[in-house]
Amino acid sequence: MVGEDGEQLGIMSAADALKLAQERELDLVKIAPRAKPPVCKIIDYGKYRYEQVRKQKEARKKQKIVELKEVRLSPNIDVNDMNTKVTAARKFLEKGNKVKATLRFRGREMAHMQASRHILEEFAQKVEDLAAIDKPIKQEGRTLTCVLSPKKN
Numbered sequence: 001m002v003g004e005d006g007e008q009l010g011i012m013s014a015a016d017a018l019k020l021a022q023e024r025e026l027d028l029v030k031i032a033p034r035a036k037p038p039v040c041k042i043i044d045y046g047k048y049r050y051e052q053v054r055k056q057k058e059a060r061k062k063q064k065i066v067e068l069k070e071v072r073l074s075p076n077i078d079v080n081d082m083n084t085k086v087t088a089a090r091k092f093l094e095k096g097n098k099v100k101a102t103l104r105f106r107g108r109e110m111a112h113m114q115a116s117r118h119i120l121e122e123f124a125q126k127v128e129d130l131a132a133i134d135k136p137i138k139q140e141g142r143t144l145t146c147v148l149s150p151k152k153n
Contacts, residue, residue, distance in 0.1 A: 002031070002041040011037055067097045068147070073123065075109045075116040082119075086126045093130040093150045103144040110142065120146055 001009040001017050004026060012020075017040055021028040027045040030038055069092040071085050089099045103120050105113055120137050124146060131148035138145055 002039065004042045004044075014040075017042075064096060068100055069097050070100045070102055071123075073101060073103045073119055075103065075105060075112065075119065077119060082123065082126075086123065089123075089127050089148070090130060093127060093148065096150055098134065098150070099127075099131065099148045101146050101148065105142050105144075113139065113144065117144060120144055124148060 001012050001020075003009050004024065009020075018028050021042045024042060026042050029041050029043055029045060029048070031041050032039040069089075071089050071092075073082070073085060077085075089101070092099050101120055101123050103116060105116070109116070117137060124131075124133055124137075127148060130150060132151050133146060134149040135145075135147040
């Protein structure tokens with residue numbers, strides 16, 4: 001038996017413990033029911049539940065949700081357009097988000113899919129100081145994709 005302040009009250013029957021808790025206008029809660037003998041504590045159960053919920057909310061607030069942002073490229077992208085896309089990807093990575101670089105092919109461009117692979121490789125190379133390749137370049141239907149995640153400092 002443990003009191004509300006954490007002091008040991010010794011071993012006693014369940015009836016005595018319940019009577020003691022009622023005298024103090026608190027609740028009797030089993031802390032370790034499988035122990036021999038079971039350990040009980042006198043606490044305000046409503047306050048205890050409130051504290052537990054508050055701790056869970058606090059833990060959820062501290063979690064960071066990582067989003068997956070997409071940057072779309074095309075096989076005939078120009079240098080300035082590539083730099084614009086790299087700048088956008090850098091902003092996403094600095095905020096802690098993952099970046100999915102997608103190289104989309106349409107019509108006749110499909111015939112030169114593997115020849116355009118270097119565009120994604122160049123893109124990944126330009127942001128390699130901020131990002132590591134999470135998923136390597138992979139063909140998915142009419143697109144080539146790779147996922148970059150921010151490096152841990």
